[in-house]
Amino acid sequence: MVPLVYSVNVKKKEETMVYADLLVHVDKDLEAEQGRGLASALEKRDGVAAARFHPRRSHLLQVWYDPQRIPAGEILGAAREGAGEARLVAL
Numbered sequence: 001m002v003p004l005v006y007s008v009n010v011k012k013k014e015e016t017m018v019y020a021d022l023l024v025h026v027d028k029d030l031e032a033e034q035g036r037g038l039a040s041a042l043e044k045r046d047g048v049a050a051a052r053f054h055p056r057r058s059h060l061l062q063v064w065y066d067p068q069r070i071p072a073g074e075i076l077g078a079a080r081e082g083a084g085e086a087r088l089v090a091l
Contacts, residue, residue: 014029019049022072024061035061038082045070045078060089 030038035053041062042051047069054060063075072088079086 015064018066018068018071020063020067021064023089024063024076024079025089026030026059026061026079026083027087028083030083032051032058034083038079040076045075047049047072061086087090 003020017034030053035058039051039053042048042063047066049066051061054062061079062069065072065075077087
């Protein structure tokens with residue numbers, strides 16, 4: 001899957017990055033605390049600007065990231081570590 005790249009810049013850690021976003025489908029609904037923990041862990045990775053679960057669809061995680069600094073596969077792997085079975089959703 002090739003992520004969509006936007007010409008919007010996000011200020012993070014004293015640098016500007018051009019970011020893409022991807023949607024991760026987690027096969028099970030996570031408890032709120034578990035979802036926040038997973039999103040927070042992703043945001044700590046170099047190249048990830050933000051990660052948020054959909055407020056009404058707790059199995060959908062949107063991640064904004066710099067594809068030049070972290071590949072989508074690494075983000076997916078981290079989501080699988082924190083939530084079990086997960087896959088990228090084509091946008």
